Amino acid sequence: MNNTTINDAPKTARRTQENRLSGNMGVGELVMNVLAFSSPLATVAGTLPVLLMFSGKTAPAIYMLVTLMLLIFSVGFVKMSRSVQGAGGFYSFVTAGLGKPAGLGGALLALFGYIFIGFFAPSFFGVTLQGFVVNTLGGPDIAWYWYALGITAVTTVLAYNRIDLSAKVLTIVMLLEVAVIVVFDVVSFSANGLEAVQAAGFALPSLTDASLGLALLFAVGNFFGFEATVIYRDEVKNPDKTISRATYVAVVGIGIFYAVAAWAYIAFFGASNAQTAAKENTVNLFNDSVTALTGKIFADVAMVLLITSVLACMLSIQNISARYSFSLAQDRALPAILGKVHPRHKSPYVSAVAVGFVWAAATVVFTVLGVAPEALYPIASGSGTFAVLLLMFITSGAVLVYFLRRRSTAPESVWKTIVAPLISVVFLGAITWLAITNYPELIGGSAVLTVIFMTFTFALFIGGIVYALYLRTKRPDIYVRLGRQITD
Template identity: 35%
Template sequence: MAQTTGGSAPSGGTRLQRRSLGVGHLVFMIVAASAPLTAVAGGQATTYLVTGNKAVPFMFIPLGIVLGIFSIGYAAMSRHVANAGAFYAYVSRGLGKVGGVGAAFVALIAYNAMQIGIYGLLGVALGSFMSGRLGIDAPWWVWVLLAWAVIAVLGVLQIDLNARVLAVLLTLEVLAVALFDLAVLAKPGPEGLTTIGFNPLVAFGAAAGATLTFSVASFMGFESAAIYSEECRNPRKTVARATLIGVSFIALFYALSSWMVGVAAGPDTMVDPKAMLKAGYATAGAPDPTTVLFIAGQERLGVAWGDAASLLFVTSIFAANLSFHNAVARYIFALGREGVLPRLFGRVHPRTGSPWIASISQSLLAVVVFGIFAILGLNPLLTLFTWLTNLGALGVLLLMSVTSFAVASYFRRNPEAELSRWTTTIAPNVAGVLLVALLVLGVANFNVLITSSTTAPLSPLTVILPVILFGGGLAGLLVGVFLRSRHPDVYAGIGEGAGPMEPEDEEAVPQEQVSG
């Protein structure tokens, strides 16, 4: 076999860089998108205070089981479909091409919302670090522009370079959180090493729906392995292994780490604003649960850890942003290659094999959207980040629900003797039902998500944002119907991607033959 540099890249064609990614690369992509340090210090700590639930850690157990069941059918489907538009392709193969276009439009809205919304948090976090540690002050959007420029450049380079960047950042942030966990385990907070965090009666006794909805957002990105299936070595096995490893790691790591955050301050403190203020976990005179990990960690591990953790908090958000950018670019590319979007978006760079036009278009959309928020003077955390990322999380839940039933439908029409009924029928349908239940909880608690309060009055956005999401899916269905009647040639290619897997794609490329 001829040696390759970073996998084979097409010459300005419509095939992505081949055989570039292994299981390890994909696991880094998956976990980086969930932003471990950000999820633990930010999302999970905030969930305690907003919901008043002392058993946040327990919720990662049932969620991990649900998403693990989803992964069984999802991974089995990856043996048959290698397409950069994963959900879109799976739904097209399982529920029909019209449904696939509907799923594609939901995916575009959801992943763009996640990617662009994260810029709001990134701008504030980077600005806070630069001001507090280096004494450099600038508006949040200045820092966003700098990060945006780096992501825009990385987005048009080889995907294995992106994977290496994410691997370094992810390893460091996981190490920082792991050190925090061990330090708190050795020196618990004022209430001792309490196990109330894993009490199911407590977990389902206080705002359980809101707690589940908040917690599921920590898993966002775990489903992204299939998006890179065209760029994998041995995609029939790589996607399945990476997905199962990713969801297992996320569930266990977050259950442990959210428990240690609660133990560090004490579960009673974590759910009580007055107690949090008294303990010193505050910002500008207001209770701030996001300070618990950094304050408690620095008390136990020293100033050097505190400085490193603060920087890694920023790089954690950056890594998630880069990961979602790559996901969006591949969806746009897949739709352009098949003619659902203008075919210009379906071209790859002749040297790097990246979907460069799709990547640049996503970068342009992002700068326009966060630019509007900046011009209007809106709070980047309470608006840009909160509105868009929660819209994106709701969209991914919708996509996973539909995809589960699509997988079951596909294997019903294309039975495979070597796969069990559990894998092809029972697990996908069970996952579909459970994910629909989570989706309903998400919609029912959407006001809590966007206001970060269980007592806030109903916001108009509670209706507007879900309508945008579901309306986008309906628009996609109408486009699918239009293509079926007016452009049968385009319709016939929906969900087909680059075509059947080639023999060379089914064999792993020895690591020593892949460089760059």
């Protein structure tokens, strides 16, 4: 008996290693994965004008307020990442705090939320590249869905490979994007002199402003991606230090970066005119501003990088989605084939391909149904954003409950384990409520679509709970694994 145990030990260790993801990302590369999710150029060119439309000269201050609140969220989040070390991300966190049924519900919110957010990219990429090829390059008018299928194939190949390859691609693209936005900031601040920059200032928003809620909601959405640092636990160097540092750097970096970009818009148009300019020219505000400030050649370069920005964003989301699918499959809550690890790349290659297939199939289906691509990306992005926001709110509650339970046996810093998580619950609860009350604006859709997609989102969480309860009764061997608590 003892001989069998000794002989089996190396096999068990080898099998465990074969079923684990592997990578060598450091803080910088992990931060670039996060930044890619927020798609800097797409945010500055697409989302910031919308935020300016709602908030005007108070946009920079709103970004700094959201930065402060998410830094507070990060305190409990980082503390939790050191206490719950499974590579399941929010799936593991919610399980540890609220139990396996809620954990499985949270995992389904994460998986479908990220897949939905990512599906904005193929249609947006297709339409943008089609217009650039025809209108700027004078090239052939190729249907948008071919470009959409093409980008899906490219990101799937990259996601199939070792995470280090994706990290290198994302780092290069992000550095180029950041460079373009920095140039835009500098020339915007320089255009009207120092007095214009000082006049733009950092005006504080009024609590009585009717559009403040929507402005906060859109600003929070620009930070998404930082919360996924924990899903890469097995693929980074020194996880405890790398994840915590990358989380704080990402939140602070994103907040300052977008606050300065908003300030640059305001300095260029003037504090009293920025909101009106954004309302009158929301779609082309960035392109027209860059063209006026730097000329058409630089504006065309910015457009090319906007296209690659969408690719980077899609790749980042595909990597995250694949890892949630992988975690669920490892726990046998999804088909085991999705939990396979590539023998050489140490990547969740089957899950990565599955996510790409879902996006490609959805593109084909909506094309056949005749749905305009312009109608797809706001619905996909908005509904997915709501799912992830709801998940963050649930996770903040799970973190608070987890540490409250431990206080009698393992008391720790009151700030890190009680106060910061409690503030996060209140803040994210308020933002979630704003998302619910403004859901039509979030998805750019009708009342009917609001009911459909909001019902589906809550059904995901409730369905996960019901599924877990079923597993507890019928498949206890699977139930005990939920939350990445057992590793093969």
